[in-house]
Amino acid sequence: MPYHRADTSAQADKLSGIVEESDLYEGFAPHVETSEIKTLDFYNLPKQTGKEPALRSFTEIQQLLQQGKKHIVKNILRENSWPINSPIRSQLWPQLCAQHLTKSNVLDGFYWEMVHQVFGTTELSEKPIMLPAFVDATHCLPYHLTGTGRSVADRIVNVLGYDCPDITYSPVLYPITSLLLHFMSEEEAYLCLAGLVGSKEKTFINQTKLQHEVTWKTVMQIAKKHAKSAVAYFQRICPGQKLERVFMDWCWWILAGLPFQHLVRIMDCYFHEGIKVLYRVALVILNLFHKECQSNNEWSPDNIKNDIGNALIKFCKKIPVSPAKLLHAAFSIRGLSTQYISRIFIKTEMLLKSRSVLNSGSKQLIKSRSSDNLPTSQSQVNIQMMSHTLTIREKLHSESCRNLGEKSPGHRAIAMGVYPIHNLKSQVCKNEDLFTLWSWLPVRITMYQPVLLYTTEEHGCSLTTFYVRVEQHEPTLLMIKTCNNEVFGAYCSSRWFERNVKDDKGQRQAYFGTGETFLFSLYPERAKYPWVGIEGDRDLGHSSELFMAADSKMITIGGGEGQAIWMDENIRFGKTDSCKTFNNPPLCPSGDFEIRVLEVYGFVGI
Numbered sequence: 001m002p003y004h005r006a007d008t009s010a011q012a013d014k015l016s017g018i019v020e021e022s023d024l025y026e027g028f029a030p031h032v033e034t035s036e037i038k039t040l041d042f043y044n045l046p047k048q049t050g051k052e053p054a055l056r057s058f059t060e061i062q063q064l065l066q067q068g069k070k071h072i073v074k075n076i077l078r079e080n081s082w083p084i085n086s087p088i089r090s091q092l093w094p095q096l097c098a099q100h101l102t103k104s105n106v107l108d109g110f111y112w113e114m115v116h117q118v119f120g121t122t123e124l125s126e127k128p129i130m131l132p133a134f135v136d137a138t139h140c141l142p143y144h145l146t147g148t149g150r151s152v153a154d155r156i157v158n159v160l161g162y163d164c165p166d167i168t169y170s171p172v173l174y175p176i177t178s179l180l181l182h183f184m185s186e187e188e189a190y191l192c193l194a195g196l197v198g199s200k201e202k203t204f205i206n207q208t209k210l211q212h213e214v215t216w217k218t219v220m221q222i223a224k225k226h227a228k229s230a231v232a233y234f235q236r237i238c239p240g241q242k243l244e245r246v247f248m249d250w251c252w253w254i255l256a257g258l259p260f261q262h263l264v265r266i267m268d269c270y271f272h273e274g275i276k277v278l279y280r281v282a283l284v285i286l287n288l289f290h291k292e293c294q295s296n297n298e299w300s301p302d303n304i305k306n307d308i309g310n311a312l313i314k315f316c317k318k319i320p321v322s323p324a325k326l327l328h329a330a331f332s333i334r335g336l337s338t339q340y341i342s343r344i345f346i347k348t349e350m351l352l353k354s355r356s357v358l359n360s361g362s363k364q365l366i367k368s369r370s371s372d373n374l375p376t377s378q379s380q381v382n383i384q385m386m387s388h389t390l391t392i393r394e395k396l397h398s399e400s401c402r403n404l405g406e407k408s409p410g411h412r413a414i415a416m417g418v419y420p421i422h423n424l425k426s427q428v429c430k431n432e433d434l435f436t437l438w439s440w441l442p443v444r445i446t447m448y449q450p451v452l453l454y455t456t457e458e459h460g461c462s463l464t465t466f467y468v469r470v471e472q473h474e475p476t477l478l479m480i481k482t483c484n485n486e487v488f489g490a491y492c493s494s495r496w497f498e499r500n501v502k503d504d505k506g507q508r509q510a511y512f513g514t515g516e517t518f519l520f521s522l523y524p525e526r527a528k529y530p531w532v533g534i535e536g537d538r539d540l541g542h543s544s545e546l547f548m549a550a551d552s553k554m555i556t557i558g559g560g561e562g563q564a565i566w567m568d569e570n571i572r573f574g575k576t577d578s579c580k581t582f583n584n585p586p587l588c589p590s591g592d593f594e595i596r597v598l599e600v601y602g603f604v605g606i
Helices: 005-012 058-066 070-079 089-098 110-119 147-163 173-181 186-198 209-226 228-237 243-247 250-257 260-273 276-295 308-317 323-330 338-360 362-367 377-388 398-403 431-440 463-470 496-500
Strands: 449-455 476-482 487-492 518-523 527-530 548-550 554-557 565-568 573-575 592-604
Touching: 058 070, 058 089, 070 260, 089 186, 089 260, 110 147, 110 186, 147 173, 147 186, 173 186, 173 260, 209 228, 209 243, 209 250, 209 276, 209 338, 228 243, 228 276, 243 308, 250 260, 250 276, 250 308, 260 276, 260 323, 276 308, 276 323, 276 338, 338 449, 338 463, 338 592, 431 518, 449 463, 463 496, 463 554, 463 592, 487 565, 496 548
Parallel strands: none
Antiparallel strands: 449 592, 476 487, 476 592, 487 518, 518 527, 548 554, 554 565, 565 573, 573 592
């Protein structure tokens, strides 16, 4: 019998007074084995004292989401301890996941068409289904799903892998699928996963080995600050065991260790706020475990020193606090903002990427170790002179250059060291354009590894996200592709964080940056527009030094009788004018533009 969410809509809105005749397990989907699920608090709730707020209904939360009041919803989800078998989740979880869905126009029946395309039928096979390679076979946690429920989970994961070929490693995807299936139909579970996987504003599920490694290393770095005593204790009792081995399994403390009641309440918040909820819970688990180690002989150093990771999971299975207390402790941790977590994550990600590049280029590094291959002091001077005598506007295309003969001016020789830019996978520039652009960069910068810090394709269109990922890096390279396929941008010499720097009077400076900043255009015209003051010492006035400006509503590059590049807070629309700082024409013919892709690159090691 198919499971329909509408069947539970009436129960979902009656959270304050459940009728006694209701089925004890009415909150679960048909493919759940309910006999082992503890539902202690659904009908045996303590009597209301009048102080506790009534549990919120789905309708109330839905209205708040429609009004864009996500912060209020966040607090409600944290504070409302709905019973584990409450029917609200059959509507609440799909609604929470739907807000992250990027494919807003998913047609009815899309999932079943995909099922038919992958398996040739919509009938559920009795034979085992081979799981995709990105699934961790040792952690296909079914929780309380029946055999049929497990087959449904297998099918969902297969279809998702077919629809999202970019997923290459995602061990937590199967457990999340299983949890969703406890409260909804197969099709709804798939749509929820599509929202979580495709979310651009928040991270929910890691999808590559790099993301997986960056995540557990981020948790380890955060724990060294917010669970300092626990980390120090682990290092002290087993100095020979690497701390990394403990944190590699951090997500399984939660997904494989915690009781089902705790896990469901965590998911209530996770589906709205993202992976940071799991970070917080992991820190509480560490601190609680450390506390128990001090007072409980079961967790004495002799008993846990050989395998702390396994001991942590065993501890979680009989964790000594209720779901409500666990979440309260998690959300009471101070100084653990989204921006702080993002900075740790980005630093770790860049470090791992730079190591990967160094390893892949090790042979080239070995070849370059001889001092015979290093440039002489005179050749360095020549390179510097070339960088200062660049043709400002390269209006000659390659064909016309060939027609001029061997003496025609060409691009500056590119100094890339061991970091070839042909490894960059830009959605804005072709390789030939990247080589041109790199020839315009300051020579010293071309020796560093470029790293993609932010792209609207992956990180969404938000100025807040832009600042979180970019503001601490100096310099940065902004590349814009418009919906009309114009390509232009800017090399920004200073950190975007300087928008917050105050002067002697305590006021934020409107503009910042240095004369090394420049504009460029790659299509339809190929040109570089350096600072107007770079060629002389004459005083050009204040309007010639308006390099960079930014606030919560916009970013600007270039000023003085116009703004060379201006973008709005949604990084969707912008405009370009002539300006005195760079003496540039508008970088696209119409002046106004709609952004198709924005990419921002930083440089490792500077």
